[in-house]
Amino acid sequence: MEGTYFHFEKFLGKGSFGSVSLFKFNGRHDGKTRCVAVKTSDGKHAEALYREFRILSEFRGSSGIVQCYGTRVHKSLNDEGHREYKIPMEYA
Secondary structure (H helix, E strand, C coil): CCCCCCEEEEEEEECCCCEEEEEEEECCCCCCEEEEEEEEEEHHHHHHHHHHHHHHHHCCCCCCCCCECCCCCEEEECCCCCEEEEEEEECC
């Protein structure tokens, strides 16, 4: 999903270890609009997000399990300069 432009659509919710937001993007090959949920955690809760990513990765391709996209947890800085950790996931 590298090089794909994501457009923030709306905030979906917040839990103990982070938040989830809905993003939309156009598919690179067909131009169709797609949705992706992005789970975001701060540095304090990063290990929980990494653990969730590892578990979901073990079930990649399994029906009935929300899929995570990509091969890694993405690290970036937010608007306040704090480290954020994100995983793009299937919007279900």
